[in-house]
Amino acid sequence: MSAQEVEIRVIGSLAEISADEWDACACPEAIRGGRPIDPFTTHRFLKALEDSGSVGPGTGWQPQYLAAHIDGQLIAVAPLYAKSHSQGEYIFDHNWAHAYERAGGRYYPKLQIAVPFTPATGRRFLARPGFEKSGVEALIQGAMQLTENNALSSVNVTFCTAQEAEQAEALGMMSRKSQQFHWRNDGYADFDGFLQSLSSRKRKNIRKERAAANDFGGSIHVLTGDQITPEHWDAFWVFYQDTGARKWGQPYLTRAFFDEAHKVLRDDIALVLAERDGRWIAGALNFIGADALFGRYWGCTEHHSCLHFELCYYRAIDMAIDLRLGTVEAGAQGEHKLARGYLPTATWSLHWLRDPGFARAVGDYLQAERAAVDEEIEVLTDYGPFKRSQIEEQE
Template identity: 70%
Template sequence: MNETQIIITLHDSLARIDAADWDACACPETANGARPQDPFTTHRFLKALEDSGSVGPGSGWQPQYLTAELDGQIIACAPLFAKSHSQGEYIFDHNWAHAYERAGGRYYPKLQMAVPFTPVTGRRFLTRPGFEQTGRSALIQGAVQICDRNDLSSLHVTFCTEAEAEAGEQMGLMARASQQFHWVNAGYADFAGFLASLSSRKRKNIRKERRQANDFGGEIIELTGNDIRREHWDSIWRFYQDTGARKWGTPYLTRAFFDRAHETLRNDVLLVLAMRDGNAVAGAMNMIGASALYGRYWGCVEDHPCLHFELCYYRAIDYAIRHGLNRVEAGAQGEHKLARGYLPVPTHSLHWVRDAGFADAIAQYLKAERQAVAQDIDILTAYGPFRKTEMEDHE
């Protein structure tokens, strides 16, 4: 670093960083009691991952939290991990790893600046207000130097903001684009107002799906804060295991994470459960931000028509409208979300590769990929469910 007064430090545990210092960078808006914009970068969420053993020894996600200190004060920090694989990232670089190792290099370990297992856009360069540019520059330079000095193959900053992607690219990192499907609140008064913005065919289909879902033979409830009891987490764990086993084999989160969530994250969580005879037969877990609802996990022990759509998408939309939230982010992938009001949006990441020749090849690939992603977004948006005037409003 050119400015010697900025001290860059790696921490192998979040316990070594005071929660107030971390959150002053990650979520300064909470100082006055407000809800965090991004619940996933709060000290309590990342600490729950670590305390539960979801990250750390044996997980392939070894904490290396990064801080930048100026005049004795932490002005910036970042959730950084040494990775021994590419699982749980949702921005795929498996082909890069294979090509790198076929050429005789060692791709792992690499550094990953991300929230583990969480494909949600948010700030990755967490800075105190007033230190945005200085702190971000210090974190980028520090992370790159750590990679270079330790002969690590690469640094990956995934699901960063568009502004961070632009700033990182200006500092020499390679920008990558991908896409997700988000629902955007256009100021709807209620769910009926949202339906009125759709084409007649899509509106009728959603009404039909909601009727089918709610005829499963029980009731659907919403729980947050102190209304969530420990037995509810037993159900969420069963659902999470079932979905994880079908989608990616071994679930990323441990059972202890959900116990920790009960202790420290209940006010950040919305559970939507389908109950029958006192038992949860299906459910969805969401995280609540100041302006967005984030769908995270879904599962069931019984199959019922359209219940997945109701719990994960329609109830999330309804909750967002009732609570004045700007959008719903329903996680990675899933073009089936398009017909249910979720439109494609770009997501961003940054990459640095130590080998210059390999970096040049990746840069060419990323340029073509960005063009393809932009074209896909344009095409998919044109097939959206909104009436033509509404589609023009969303463009």
């Protein structure tokens, strides 16, 4: 069945698609009640962004979801947004925008297939089982055609899978390679088992950091599901605002998002909070997938030695081991994660630029950038905390 037989529709709100229909494409592995591979493309997560006003009018993220149908049956979907800026993407194209506009072009609006504000790798072209080829190809071609028909500068796909990058390249998109730091579970029985895989110096340093962190004069709580209460979100909102103001100028998510998360996402969430003298003073927000823990946000109202490392990285490793998850994705950037057991890992994005000359220039840049990323991953891995034999096994 070819992509030409597929009808592509643009949908302005997830209210127009039932959760069952969307999730049959986004997370078919969860139909029998299990966890989705990741929760970020589920109907409940994306609709929480809509319902809370975190995306939509005035945000620069206007939903334009793609839906592919064959004979009236929904076979594939993609979380597509019209963007009036490049904030909240984590794989940035600001330099491309400046160059395009200096040459007399108009870079915005552009199209973005992504999970807003979420630098976590996952499928972006979401096909119902049995339609992986026809559905994905239709979505890719439909996104490029939508860009062409509306005379937009580009369509971009961020944090897609390596398989999607290969499939989209064959259809004319350009792939971009970046890197993050991920922790990998080598079947560790407990945290001490993980420590034994490290060099002696790094092992001692982590033990020292954990001891310092847990000596802050309070207690640390790991909460999920019904253990999380509105009181906890009130505290975390304060932490999130502080971090958002320092990093982005203003928070990406609204306060209402956390209320929506409490209603529909709390079983997907692990909230790590530090309490001291009866007050919540720091917290880290994680999302739980079928085989990965995704670290998302951190903040605090009091600064204590190594508490950030404990809440964001070491407690995440503890949880992954306890839940028998294969990976912890600790979010964007941060070479400081390397010394704490998180190794550089390739991530992928896709780009199609309507102007052929500009596309050639970006393509040359991406080729040079990929060589630099490959070299950086190799060098950083060599500087990692693991014993040499352990690094070779993980490679």
